[in-house]
Amino acid sequence: MSMQLKKAPKQRALVSAALIATIIAIGLLALIEKGPVAPGVPVGASPLNPMALGTSQLVDLVAKNYSITIIHSLTELSRVRGELCTYVTISPEVPYRSEEANSIASMLKERCARLKILVADESTYSNTLLQALNSSIRINGDRILLVTAPRGGETTRLELSPYPPANITIRTSHILILDKASTVSGGGAIGYAYARSESEVLCLADPNGNVYKCEAAFAIASRDLVKGVEILAIGDGSILLNQVFSSNRSEYMFFTQELFSYLCENNPHCTVIFDAMHYISLSPRDLLNNPSYSLRELAKDPTTLLYLMPSVLAIILHPSVWLPPLIQLLSTLLEKALASIAGAAVILLLTLLIYRMVMGGARTSHDSRLPEQVEEEVGVFAELRKSIATGKVKLTKRDFASLCQTLDAMLKFYRGSGLWSEQALDVLAELLGDRKRAYRELQWVLKLYRKAVGKSWLPILVLWRRAVKRLVRLVEEIGKSISERIGVNII
């Protein structure tokens, strides 16, 4: 016994290494087959983007009062049904194609008893959809700039700001600050960007930044009703982004609540359909193939980087991203290496040479775990149990003789006279409570003891295991009897 740590007993693995390897291989193949959870990370005003420039908070806000559906494909749109539907598209980053817009319009009209459309866009990407709905409204795609005249003649330079104020009337009027908004034409105007004072004026600039027209106000929101479909267009998506809901300004929240209350007519059965098809998503492949583009995208909102990096990492680590190219690379290399036997031999020799150089005669060792402390029972019985557990111990005539000694010691302990004394029968009779049985047992014990120690050859055949078991029972009975009489547990 020592304080030395001992190796834990060897354990046999129930699952073989080959089986584990096979399961891992199957798992990898399944993962490749399934692909990553998300092929890319959504950016821009996508309803799936939880960062500042996303609209996930708008979705959460609307979901409190109405049922919502986020559409990733036309197939998903084909499953939508409703009594009253409101289709919402906010600052799409991918233009609506003509046939796609027609499909969306026809599907929505087909599946919804009543339909309303909300377009909040500063680009011309959603005009195709407006056209497909036969609406006269168009987003002009220009930029409204707030031009402020120089003060006190310190400088003659005009101040240009892309954040003009606007008044939009849904049921009540809402004063909001726009962000890089576009004018809207057609329909009935319900909102205007305006100049706050005489020293300010609103101007329109083309995508290159050239100012070409200035006025006191411009229409930035319009409403149109075409064959029962109500269309509401706002020339700015930024008033519905997460960043405005996260700010401490409540007017955007009130505006949004009133806007959707109007569109859904306070009907809890209204289904609001958010478009998620017209946004780009950054895939790891994009990031790796075109880092400058990716960085440009990320630079729009640095906080997105925090969201993007772990998401991108999760995608990169997915086997479907790295395993097929790796296998392909290995396959190509193997093909080249085995093109000729001589070439393969040279590679092998060079590998061995490099290996020897790099290793430099370093001696490696098996990486085994630290030995653990083993908690042990000590004492004579612990050692006895160990020896018995090895299975080498058997009951023999030696055990019978030893047990006779035990019985003798017990009787001496009780009365002072042992098994071979003249008083043995009396003591046994007292302890067993039956003189006849005591005589029988005593005769049996003494006879077999003589045989066990080699003093007699009778009885000829003895099953020692059975005899020892019987004697154990007798000793236990006598021990119990002694314990009851003198209050001493001895066995």
Add this chain to the structure above:
Amino acid sequence: MIVPTNRFSAYMAVTALVIAIALLITLETLPFAAFLLALGIAMSLHIRLSIRAVENLKVEAVIDSFTDKEPVVVRIRLVNKSLYPVLIAEYSLSYEPILRLEKGCKAGVLAVPSKGIAELVFVFGARVGTHKVGPLTIVLRDLLGLFKTQPLVLWKGSSFRVAPSIEATILKRLYLYTRSSGLVKAKAPGEGVEFYDVRDYRPGDELRRVVWRVYASRQRLAVWEAERESYQAIVYIVNSSRDMWTGAPRSTPVEHSARIIASIARYAATRGYLQTALAVNECDIGVFGDPAFGKQGFARVLEALRSISLCTEEKQLDWGEVLFKTLPLLPREHTFIFIFTKTALGTEQLLDFATKLSALGHRVYVVAPLVTTYDVSQSLPQKLIEIYRARQLEIASEELKGVNILRSRGVRVIAVSPQLVAQRIVQAIELTT
């Protein structure tokens, strides 16, 4: 100190192959080869920095141990003051095999952040005596398992001491038993220091014993009397050799004996007896001073019981040496000596020890906790249980033989059921005094 693993060998073989391909087939794989090499170097650097961090670790260990009723809590705080974290450190705590870890992991993986603290908490079931915990050893590995360190001793370890609990039931039973059986003598006036009573002055009484307050109130001279002191000395000798640790934790003969001794010592301290104790085993004989009165004597007994330990060397207990150490402690005669020991092995030596002490006029009692009765049933197959029972009875017969030999040679042996031991000892003391 740093050893490359077989994994490193395989890793370098792959790296060498990639370099060979880069040199002979296509340079496209060169960045990959460079990456593999750089990664290997980075791992090597990481483990070197980790070793430096481990060397600068401040280890603070606190062990809370009281009696065998409360668990022993070992807290090891690892304070990393360096800027580099200790990552993937495999640890293993060593401790005496008879201890049982109740909470915590004796082996696992730990990490200590840079400028941070990690705490390992181990809770052991308390066992009477002195026990050792430690060392705490760790092995560092890099993130890919390419390198590992030799085992590093983080904490050398420490010993803790656990006192036996005084069993209220035993103590209560003792008081009840001594009162109901009339064993406790009526208090009598005599020589001593404890106050007994106030009585009228008699000629010859010392003037310094006059109680002046009584005189002032009653105008009568009265003196205070002391209670006659008992000078009975008791010495407990506890054998904590290997077989005395047989059985379930906290219920072994030695631990049971320690609790009985502590309870009796507490009782004897209130009765004004002189007492001390010796803790003996195969390795050591612990002596804790001459018999002393009251609390001091009780403290010496507890000190001896706290120092009980398990000897891990293959030796036999030398009763001759015990006699040599015991004799200087004993008053001239009439000392009660209780030897708590098994009787199976070395009976002749024990007999010699007891006989020599008796010959000097001391009353020697061998308290034999029959170890067979402390054994706990184990889950053995039925076939093996029969063999086990037969062998167990053989061991019991050795014990009984020892008891019989001692008794036949006139040594007083208390061999009763564990619950009656305390009662028998008190009976022996009180009846004799």
